[in-house]
Amino acid sequence: MATIGILAVQGAFREHADVLRSLGSDCFEIRNARDLGRPMDGLVLPGGESTVQGKLITDLGMGDALRSMIRDGLPVFGTCAGMILLAERIDDGHVAHLATMPIAVRRNAYGRQLGSFSATGSFGPLDGVPLEFIRAPVIESVGDGVHVLTEHGGHTVAARYGNQLVTSFHPELTGDTRVHRYFLDMVSGRRTAAGN
Amino acid sequence: MMESNRRYGLNKELAQMLKGGVIMDVTTPEQAGIAEDAGACAVMALERIPADIRAAGGVSRMSDPGMIRGIQDAVSIPVMAKCRIGHFVEAQILQAIDIDYIDESEVLSPADDVHHIDKTAFDVPFVCGARDLGEALRRVAEGASMIRTKGEPGTGDVIQAVSHMRALNAGISGLRSVRDDEVYEYAKDLRVPLDLAVYVHENGRLPVVNFAAGGIATPADAALMMQLGADGVFVGSGIFKSGDPARRAEAIVTAVSNYDDASILAEVSTGLGEAMVGINRDEIESIGNIRMAERGQ
Numbered sequence: 001m002a003t004i005g006i007l008a009v010q011g012a013f014r015e016h017a018d019v020l021r022s023l024g025s026d027c028f029e030i031r032n033a034r035d036l037g038r039p040m041d042g043l044v045l046p047g048g049e050s051t052v053q054g055k056l057i058t059d060l061g062m063g064d065a066l067r068s069m070i071r072d073g074l075p076v077f078g079t080c081a082g083m084i085l086l087a088e089r090i091d092d093g094h095v096a097h098l099a100t101m102p103i104a105v106r107r108n109a110y111g112r113q114l115g116s117f118s119a120t121g122s123f124g125p126l127d128g129v130p131l132e133f134i135r136a137p138v139i140e141s142v143g144d145g146v147h148v149l150t151e152h153g154g155h156t157v158a159a160r161y162g163n164q165l166v167t168s169f170h171p172e173l174t175g176d177t178r179v180h181r182y183f184l185d186m187v188s189g190r191r192t193a194a195g196n
Numbered sequence: 197m198m199e200s201n202r203r204y205g206l207n208k209e210l211a212q213m214l215k216g217g218v219i220m221d222v223t224t225p226e227q228a229g230i231a232e233d234a235g236a237c238a239v240m241a242l243e244r245i246p247a248d249i250r251a252a253g254g255v256s257r258m259s260d261p262g263m264i265r266g267i268q269d270a271v272s273i274p275v276m277a278k279c280r281i282g283h284f285v286e287a288q289i290l291q292a293i294d295i296d297y298i299d300e301s302e303v304l305s306p307a308d309d310v311h312h313i314d315k316t317a318f319d320v321p322f323v324c325g326a327r328d329l330g331e332a333l334r335r336v337a338e339g340a341s342m343i344r345t346k347g348e349p350g351t352g353d354v355i356q357a358v359s360h361m362r363a364l365n366a367g368i369s370g371l372r373s374v375r376d377d378e379v380y381e382y383a384k385d386l387r388v389p390l391d392l393a394v395y396v397h398e399n400g401r402l403p404v405v406n407f408a409a410g411g412i413a414t415p416a417d418a419a420l421m422m423q424l425g426a427d428g429v430f431v432g433s434g435i436f437k438s439g440d441p442a443r444r445a446e447a448i449v450t451a452v453s454n455y456d457d458a459s460i461l462a463e464v465s466t467g468l469g470e471a472m473v474g475i476n477r478d479e480i481e482s483i484g485n486i487r488m489a490e491r492g493q
Contacts, residue, residue: 047213
């Protein structure tokens with residue numbers, strides 16, 4: 001059984017835990033540097049406000065540890081704010097946070113809450129995936145080695161770069177567990193490759 | 197316009213994204229910037245914070261849309277604004293300026309002593325105050341997609357926030373524990389729709405996110421409300437009525453993220469300077485001031 005650490009300093013972390021537990025994973029919350037000492041097979045960076053999460057990651061002394069865990073190959077799944085935390089560049093001039101994934105993102109790309117919307121689309125080989133956009137960011141450009149998984153309305157809204165998976169939308173809110181299963185496959189792939 | 201229950205779902209989901217966060221009252225773009233930099237997950241734009249509304253007296257209304265726009269331009273996080281209870285035209289105006297959340301708030305003078313706003317008629321989400329389970333579910337029935345316990349705004353005294361959170365929790369566990377065939381009578385007593393009472397009976401929680409508000413002034417106050425079960429906190433007068441707003445705001449944000457870690461709470465509570473002076477529950481009446489929490493039941 002995979003053990004997933006979920007960043008829980010702010011945002012919709014419980015929703016990810018509910019989905020991952022329903023798929024048979026163990027989950028624990030990461031609130032401070034001490035929690036990073038626990039062994040984990042995968043990491044989730046949930047939705048919320050990226051400005052808040054990014055500041056708390058730094059203030060609570062977690063930034064360097066998270067960055068090196070991700071660079072060392074720990075599978076990570078960032079939704080919405082989590083995607084912004086992983087991006088190398090943020091287009092509104094905000095300083096990048098973990099900056100481990102070669103993508104540029106634009107925050108609040110659809111405007112304020114009245115611009116939030118639901119749609120369906122494909123995610124890699126999967127069709128009819130519900131896409132829930134809440135004051136969502138989009139991916140403006142991708143670097144070498146980034147594989148686009150979802151395009152919607154002319155924007156890139158899901159992508160993978162090796163061990164890093166990001167979505168602008170919120171699969172944890174829809175009841176459709178296929179995106180989380182895709183992430184758990186990434187997790188078990190690494191576990192197999194590492195021989196544990 | 198999107199199908200209305202899908203829109204309601206998206207509005208409840210925005211509240212889910214705010215969880216574990218601190219929503220701060222701000223009166224100027226400069227304060228909004230301080231709040232965002234300190235880690236606020238949203239700001240509440242208003243011309244006067246509750247402590248000053250108390251001091252000024254008179255009728256308190258929706259803020260000037262120009263002032264709210266100035267704050268929208270200053271920050272990238274969600275911006276909320278208050279309208280008077282029952283004043284659906286103020287709400288229409290706030291929706292027209294693309295506000296992220298409307299607070300139908302007892303902090304302002306009520307415009308209607310019987311009816312709250314029919315919030316189902318709007319695309320923009322609403323948060324409403326509540327002192328117990330009945331008030332909370334009546335507001336949800338009217339279309340609120342987020343609840344906050346009322347507390348007593350502008351006092352810096354946490355006692356009412358605690359009392360309302362405990363009352364709400366007691367109501368939920370009471371409804372949770374009754375027999376299935378007793379839920380109908382319970383719903384009648386609470387004056388709430390049966391389907392919402394059934395939801396609480398089956399799930400043991402409100403169908404929407406619930407923040408604590410009204411009188412929170414220190415990191416310890418904020419952590420107290422979190423340990424009592426709040427999903428996050430509103431801090432109104434407590435920040436910009438204190439000696440060092442930026443530091444206090446940061447400390448409250450960290451306290452909410454690690455609300456059950458006493459050593460982190462001790463660290464962030466250290467050397468914050470002067471907290472807002474405040475006004476306690478008994479003094480409110482002796483100086484002839486108003487109890488805002490009793491507005492809009």
